[in-house]
Amino acid sequence: MRIGKSAAKGGVRTGARRNMGSGAPPPTEGIDGVVRKYLPGDHHVAMGIIGGYFGLYLVAKIVGTLTGSKKVETKAAPAAAASGGDIPSIEDPNFGAWLEGPGNVDKLVSSLETL
Numbered sequence: 517m518r519i520g521k522s523a524a525k526g527g528v529r530t531g532a533r534r535n536m537g538s539g540a541p542p543p544t545e546g547i548d549g550v551v552r553k554y555l556p557g558d559h560h561v562a563m564g565i566i567g568g569y570f571g572l573y574l575v576a577k578i579v580g581t582l583t584g585s586k587k588v589e590t591k592a593a594p595a596a597a598a599s600g601g602d603i604p605s606i607e608d609p610n611f612g613a614w615l616e617g618p619g620n621v622d623k624l625v626s627s628l629e630t631l
Contacts, residue, residue: 603627 542552555561604611614620
């Protein structure tokens with residue numbers, strides 16, 4: 517009977533309570549002290565660094581749009597005809613233009629049949 521009553525109470529906490537320890541206090545001298553004066557927590561420092569990089573990104577974007585950098589379009593050179601009946605590689609950018617030439621489809625089919 518006595519066991520049931522102590523279990524009903526929920527038991528008494530025994531042993532040392534752990535506070536999970538913390539690191540050393542933040543520095544108060546030098547540049548670290550100045551930073552910690554305005555950004556006391558570690559998460560404040562991290563957010564300040566991220567905000568600084570974001571600010572630099574925004575300044576670069578704004579300056580880029582104000583200067584009006586012009587993009588120059590380059591035209592692709594016309595496809596050169598294959599010389600002497602050579603079949604270009606399928607990965608060659610000129611393959612489509614070569615394939616549209618007269619008789620080239622037949623050359624491609626005949627070369628595939630010999631494989």
